[in-house]
Amino acid sequence: MQPQDKVVFQIESYQDSLSAFWGCVLGGFVPVPVAGIVNINDKQVNRTMGKLCHTLQMLEQPLLLTDASFAAEIPNLPKLLQLGKFQVRTVAELCDCEPDSNFYHSQPDDVAVMMLTSGSTGMPKGVLLSHKNLLSQTMGSVQMNGFTREDISLNWVPIDHVAGLIYFHIRDVYLGSRQIHFPLQLFLQEPLIWLDLIDRFRVSIAFGPNFAYSLVNDCADANPKGQWNLSSMKYFLNGAETIVAKTARRFLQRLTPHRLAPTTMRPSWGMAEVSSGITFSNNFSLSSTTDDDLFVEVGAPIPGVDLRIVDDQNQVVAEGEIGALQVKGLTVTSGYYQNQEANQQAFTEDGWFNTGDLGFLKDGRLTITGRQKDVIIISAENYYSHDIEAAVEEVEGVEVTSTAACAVRKPGDNTDRLAIFFSATETKDNSLNALIQKIQNNVVEKIGVNPDFLIPVSKETIPKTAIGKIQRQELRKRFEAGEFNEESGVRSHIESG
Numbered sequence: 001m002q003p004q005d006k007v008v009f010q011i012e013s014y015q016d017s018l019s020a021f022w023g024c025v026l027g028g029f030v031p032v033p034v035a036g037i038v039n040i041n042d043k044q045v046n047r048t049m050g051k052l053c054h055t056l057q058m059l060e061q062p063l064l065l066t067d068a069s070f071a072a073e074i075p076n077l078p079k080l081l082q083l084g085k086f087q088v089r090t091v092a093e094l095c096d097c098e099p100d101s102n103f104y105h106s107q108p109d110d111v112a113v114m115m116l117t118s119g120s121t122g123m124p125k126g127v128l129l130s131h132k133n134l135l136s137q138t139m140g141s142v143q144m145n146g147f148t149r150e151d152i153s154l155n156w157v158p159i160d161h162v163a164g165l166i167y168f169h170i171r172d173v174y175l176g177s178r179q180i181h182f183p184l185q186l187f188l189q190e191p192l193i194w195l196d197l198i199d200r201f202r203v204s205i206a207f208g209p210n211f212a213y214s215l216v217n218d219c220a221d222a223n224p225k226g227q228w229n230l231s232s233m234k235y236f237l238n239g240a241e242t243i244v245a246k247t248a249r250r251f252l253q254r255l256t257p258h259r260l261a262p263t264t265m266r267p268s269w270g271m272a273e274v275s276s277g278i279t280f281s282n283n284f285s286l287s288s289t290t291d292d293d294l295f296v297e298v299g300a301p302i303p304g305v306d307l308r309i310v311d312d313q314n315q316v317v318a319e320g321e322i323g324a325l326q327v328k329g330l331t332v333t334s335g336y337y338q339n340q341e342a343n344q345q346a347f348t349e350d351g352w353f354n355t356g357d358l359g360f361l362k363d364g365r366l367t368i369t370g371r372q373k374d375v376i377i378i379s380a381e382n383y384y385s386h387d388i389e390a391a392v393e394e395v396e397g398v399e400v401t402s403t404a405a406c407a408v409r410k411p412g413d414n415t416d417r418l419a420i421f422f423s424a425t426e427t428k429d430n431s432l433n434a435l436i437q438k439i440q441n442n443v444v445e446k447i448g449v450n451p452d453f454l455i456p457v458s459k460e461t462i463p464k465t466a467i468g469k470i471q472r473q474e475l476r477k478r479f480e481a482g483e484f485n486e487e488s489g490v491r492s493h494i495e496s497g
Contacts, residue, residue: 003028003104004111006062008055009160010034010070014181016091017159018169020065023094025112028104032059032114032126033160048448053079054123055116058337061086068092108132114337115162115272117382126337127272136330137275138171140302144280145235145266147171152178152232153205154197156187161380162276163207163240191215192226195255199228207237209380210244213251214414220254231259239268239277241377242368245293247414252286262286269298269368273346273353275331278305279366297367305329309361314348317360322369325359326352376407378416383449385472391446392422397435399423402459406476408452417452419479423459432456455484 001007007029011017017033024031034052056064061083068090074080106112112131116124141147155168164181172179180201187194194216198206213236220226238248248265256262265284270277281299289296301307308316309323317323332353335343346354356375359368376383388405392398402423407416420443424435436454444450463471478484 001027001029001063003106004030006030006032006059006114008032008034008052008059008062008064010052010064010066011091012067012070013091014159014183016067019095020091021113021159021165021169025106026103027100028106028110030111030114032062032116033158033165034116035158035160049077049079051116051124053083055126056080056083056086058124058126063087063089065089065091065094106131108135109334113165115165116160117272125339125342127333128335128337129272129275129333133275133331133333134166134170135174136304137166137278137302138174140304140331141167141171141277141280142175144300144302147175147177147205149176151175151204151234152180152201154180154182154194154201154203155207156182156184156194157207158184161240162270162272166276167207167237168205187212188215191219192223195220195226195228195230195258198230198233202232204232204234205237206233206235207239209240210238210242210247211379211415213238214244214247217247217250217254217414226258228255228258230255231261233260233264235266236264237266237268237277237280239270239298240380242416243267243296243298244414245289245296246291248284248296249286249289249291267296267298269357269366271355273333273355274305274327274329275333278302278327278329278331279307281365283365295367295369297365300365301327301329302331305331307361307366308352309359320360320362322358322360324372325355325357325366325368327355328352376405376416376418378407378418378449381449383418383447388418388420388443388447388449388451391443392420392439394446395435395438395442397425397431398439399425399459402462404462404470404472404475405451406472406479408476408479410480418449419453419455419476420451421455421457421462421475423462424456427456453479455479457484 007024009017009020009031011020021031032055034055035048064086066088071088071090074088109130109132111128112134113129114126115129117127153168153172155164157164159165159169168179180197182197197203252260252262252265262285267281267284268277269279279299279301281297283297306328308326310326311317311323328351356372357368358370358372359366376385385405389403392403393400404421406419408419409416422439424432439454440451463474
């Protein structure tokens with residue numbers, strides 16, 4: 001292989017992933033992590049396999065580096081076999097080779113890693129991040145937050161996510177501090193193990209999206225006898241999806257008796273295109289917030305990064321006014337891999353990156369208020385409305401072009417939930433219940449997410465613009481206002497399922 005050649009990772013183990021990452025860095029190769037497949041029969045397989053196949057095609061059959069177990073499965077996976085010949089190696093066989101001391105001396109602007117993020121079609125785009133990008137984020141984050149060599153971090157986010165790789169690995173290598181990783185699946189199965197490990201290893205830094213704090217809240221309430229000493233914690237970083245003040249406050253309230261300081265919750269904002277987190281707030285506490293806060297401030301940018309809020313004409317708005325968030329600085333990607341259309345949309349003529357988020361700035365500190373795109377974020381995973389709608393309309397008995405997939409919340413919800421509005425060609429009760437089950441099964445199989453609400457409506461109920469574009473935000477508002485409560489029997493069937 002030659003420097004800057006791409007290496008696609010389909011690796012389950014943190015240990016193997018990190019060994020492979022540094023092997024690529026030392027050789028000058030570009031690692032491209034894809035989510036690992038835990039179980040070849042798992043419902044997420046179709047989504048992950050689609051992402052892997054698209055990535056291998058996009059990169060024109062690069063080397064695929066994987067586990068021995070997945071390599072053995074490749075002959076049984078038609079989607080991969082259809083791609084033609086591509087090289088496959090396992091981490092184990094490469095670790096048996098003689099070490100190569102002929103390290104490649106990378107330059108600051110060389111691509112260090114390619115992170116995958118969903119494109120407008122739901123298929124991944126390759127975000128190119130340079131050594132300068134990664135080191136600028138790392139040093140800026142360390143400077144702003146006061147991280148030191150003495151800190152101990154704990155992470156369960158896989159390294160195909162920027163939080164796992166940059167927040168909780170590269171930063172700690174830079175500091176020379178201790179880092180602990182454990183599997184995402186273990187956290188999802190036993191959320192309180194997060195607290196067990198913080199207590200056991202005297203951890204000071206951890207990260208979780210809003211849904212993670214919600215899981216811990218629910219489990220801690222169900223296990224009131226749990227005993228932890230959380231006095232070592234300095235930072236619970238909170239980002240990657242909408243932050244709900246009530247959830248974060250409940251987490252602090254629930255764990256204060258376990259010696260968790262009330263200032264440990266640190267809301268942040270970032271994305272793959274800006275090398276992970278670039279704003280951090282130190283203003284969140286029980287005394288500075290309420291359960292009814294609609295939005296949570298995510299802080300000021302790290303050194304080397306500028307933010308601005310603009311209107312539809314790309315003009316900077318007044319302080320405190322909501323608009324589109326744009327970013328410029330040392331951590332921002334140079335662009336997407338071989339995707340000129342996406343790059344033209346992503347960058348303004350004067351070099352600012354369009355994040356797709358809405359928000360406002362006050363006293364130099366950012367608050368996120370929503371998203372411009374129709375992306376549904378559930379448990380920190382991105383799902384595109386039109387991908388879900390396409391899966392629904394594959395089912396016989398569904399009216400085409402009269403389906404809408406929306407992120408919704410009911411009172412008391414800690415995270416977005418998926419509601420699907422559809423129009424049936426046959427409305428008899430028996431056939432409708434059977435259709436609902438078929439839709440649910442197809443969405444789970446094709447998209448990898450289980451809808452919370454499936455709501456049959458007439459075609460006329462779906463709001464559209466003059467050119468036929470579905471107005472999903474209007475449906476969300478009507479749902480949250482209780483307009484569709486009369487279909488509660490149907491929705492309860494989905495919720496209990």
